[in-house]
Amino acid sequence: MNGKKFTQFLLEWNKALNNRPMPWKGEKDPYKVWLSEVILQQTRVEQGWAYYEKFVKQYKDIKALAKASDEAVFKLWEGLGYYSRCKNLLFTARTVAEKYNGVFPASYEEIVQLKGIGPYTASAIASFCFNLPYAVIDGNVFRILARVFGIDTPIDSTAGKKQFKELAEQLLDREQPGIYNQAIMDFGATVCKPALPLCSSCHLNSICAAFKNATVSNLPVKEKTLQKKLRWFSYFIFHANDTTFIHKRTAKDIWQNLFEFYLVESDAAPSWTDDKVETLLATRLGIKQFSNVTVITALPQQLTHQTIKGYFISINLAEVPQVLSGANDRWVTTEQMKNLPFPGFINQHLQNKNIQASLF
DNA sequence: AAATCGGGGTC
DNA sequence: GACCCAGATTT
Numbered sequence: 001m002n003g004k005k006f007t008q009f010l011l012e013w014n015k016a017l018n019n020r021p022m023p024w025k026g027e028k029d030p031y032k033v034w035l036s037e038v039i040l041q042q043t044r045v046e047q048g049w050a051y052y053e054k055f056v057k058q059y060k061d062i063k064a065l066a067k068a069s070d071e072a073v074f075k076l077w078e079g080l081g082y083y084s085r086c087k088n089l090l091f092t093a094r095t096v097a098e099k100y101n102g103v104f105p106a107s108y109e110e111i112v113q114l115k116g117i118g119p120y121t122a123s124a125i126a127s128f129c130f131n132l133p134y135a136v137i138d139g140n141v142f143r144i145l146a147r148v149f150g151i152d153t154p155i156d157s158t159a160g161k162k163q164f165k166e167l168a169e170q171l172l173d174r175e176q177p178g179i180y181n182q183a184i185m186d187f188g189a190t191v192c193k194p195a196l197p198l199c200s201s202c203h204l205n206s207i208c209a210a211f212k213n214a215t216v217s218n219l220p221v222k223e224k225t226l227q228k229k230l231r232w233f234s235y236f237i238f239h240a241n242d243t244t245f246i247h248k249r250t251a252k253d254i255w256q257n258l259f260e261f262y263l264v265e266s267d268a269a270p271s272w273t274d275d276k277v278e279t280l281l282a283t284r285l286g287i288k289q290f291s292n293v294t295v296i297t298a299l300p301q302q303l304t305h306q307t308i309k310g311y312f313i314s315i316n317l318a319e320v321p322q323v324l325s326g327a328n329d330r331w332v333t334t335e336q337m338k339n340l341p342f343p344g345f346i347n348q349h350l351q352n353k354n355i356q357a358s359l360f
Numbered sequence: 361a362a363a364t365c366g367g368g369g370t371c
Numbered sequence: 372g373a374c375c376c377a378g379a380t381t382t
Contacts, residue, residue, distance in 0.1 A: 040377045047368060047376085081366025084380075118379045138377045158361075185377055194375055195371055224362085225373085252381090254365065303366055304375095344367070 002207045006148060007171050007180070013191075013203040014183035020190055023052060025182065030104035030129045031062040034092075037121045038085050045189065051080055062104065065090070066097035071340060074257055078341040083257055088116025106130050127177040135172040136181045137165055140188025145171075146220035147192060150209025154223040226305060233298070233310035234270055235261040235346065238324070240317040243331040245324050246340070254303065255343045261312075262324070272313055281315075289318040299352070301345040312349050 022045060024036035035055055039048040054076055059065040065073070070090060077086040092114045096104055105111055106129075112122035123134035135141075142155040145167055153160040173180040191198050199211050210216040238245040238261070246259045264270075264280065272295045281287040294314045301308045320331055332340070342350075 037377065042365090042376055042378055043367085044369070044376050079367075081368085082378085084365065085378090088379080116379070120378055124377065136377070139375070140377070143375095181377090189377085193370095222374090228372095252364090256365085301367085305364070305366090 002149075003167075003171050005207050006204070007173050009204045009207065010183055010187060011173065011180065013187060014179065017203060018183060018186050018190075020186045023049065028129050030106075030125055031065075032056060033125050033128050034104065034117070034121070035089075037124045038089055038116055039080070041085060041121070042082060043080065048080070051077070061102070062093050063097050063102045066093040066102075070257070074341040075339060078258075079344055079347070083255065085116055087257060091115045092117065104129075108132055108134055124181065127181045129178075131176075131178055133172060133174040133177045135165075135168040135177070136185065137168050138185065140185045140192070141168055142220050143194065144184060144188050144192045147197075147210035147216055148204060148208045150213065150215065150219070152219065152221045155220045156222050156224050229306040231306055231308050232266045232269055233308055233345070234264045234266065234272065235298075235310065235312050235349075236264065237261045237312060237314045238317050239315070240320045240331065243320075243333055244337065245320075246330050246332055246337065247326075248328040248330075250328055254306070258341045258343050260343065260346060269309070270311070272311055277313065277315075285321055285323050287317060287321055290315050291318075292316045296349070296353075298345065299348050301343075301348070308345050310345075 024032055027033050027036070036048070036052050039051050039055070055065075058076060059068060068090075073090055074083070074086055077083065077089075080086075095114060096102060104125075105114075108122055108126045111117060111125050112119065117125070120136055120138050123136045126132035126134045127136070142164055145151060145164055146155065149167065151160075151163065151167075153163050155161070155164060191202055192204075197216060199205055199208070199216060202208065202211070205211045208216075210219050245262055247262065248259055249255050249257065264284075270276075274293065277293055277295075281290060292315065296312045296314075298308075298310045298312055324331075330336075
């Protein structure tokens with residue numbers, strides 16, 4: 001075990017060679033650190049960067065965020081994915097505003113109890129803001145430790161999680177946990193990268209087991225592989241009286257709390273002939289008067305665990321049907337739609353339509 | 361312990 | 372197409 005040298009070399013690298021600017025780096029305000037960490041959960045720094053800047057500009061402190069409307073905050077989060085993060089962000093902002101009078105709690109135990117904050121995020125906040133000795137364990141840390149110490153225990157196994165956690169806590173510089181945690185993540189993102197790591201110029205290659213054994217590309221090990229589902233979404237865009245029908249998604253499924261048009265999901269690829277559209281409108285919605293049916297093939301959207309394909313079917317209705325006025329249903333103008341969050345699958349379609357319209 | 365939850369980048 | 376990303380929550 002080369003623990004002492006690992007920590008020493010990492011901090012040396014950090015001081016001499018780490019040049020990675022980020023807007024939240026060195027930040028001590030728990031609100032901003034928390035916000036950045038939640039945005040960055042399973043999200044690349046480059047992708048989260050602009051979202052962080054939008055949020056801190058729009059909501060200066062946690063009380064301001066707590067007072068914001070759900071829809072305004074979801075609109076700001078739109079396109080970032082994993083929308084339960086946004087839901088929990090709002091919940092925790094309101095918890096801190098009420099229960100803690102707007103002052104972020106300063107102990108790990110209190111922090112980790114907040115919604116949307118797990119072991120990683122709590123460790124990050126505790127170390128960055130309060131100099132508490134908690135080691136962050138994220139994808140970077142798993143990868144670096146697996147390579148440097150030559151550990152092939154699967155990182156997604158129970159044994160692996162325990163083993164890497166113990167090692168990470170052992171390696172932490174307890175005098176400067178914030179500096180150390182920032183350093184190890186910067187190192188993973190810029191040197192010990194998932195693909196094509198910079199081994200030949202790495203400051204730690206003299207103590208790296210994987211470099212010595214030429215097993216860098218085999219580490220870390222994962223045991224589970226994900227499989228992707230294919231889903232067919234046909235969205236009926238109903239227009240009536242200069243408004244459009246939209247629906248807020250509330251099911252335990254993707255895109256919860258985002259809006260959509262009238263959805264018909266099918267197991268296999270549908271074919272929307274005039275007859276099938278007519279039958280569907282009549283049987284499911286009791287609609288008999290309609291016009292200007294246009295069917296457009298959607299651009300497929302790749303999610304991590306599923307592929308979404310489908311169609312957008314635009315239809316003019318003579319009047320608003322009774323069945324489409326549930327609690328989560330709305331008829332909105334184009335202007336109102338702009339302030340509401342939609343999935344990328346839908347925004348993609350709306351954008352393409354605007355581009356085509358502007359050509360005339 | 362396993363399944364879910366997005367969207368974007370890299371190879 | 373497969374894998375990964377400053378993970379957390381639910382089942």
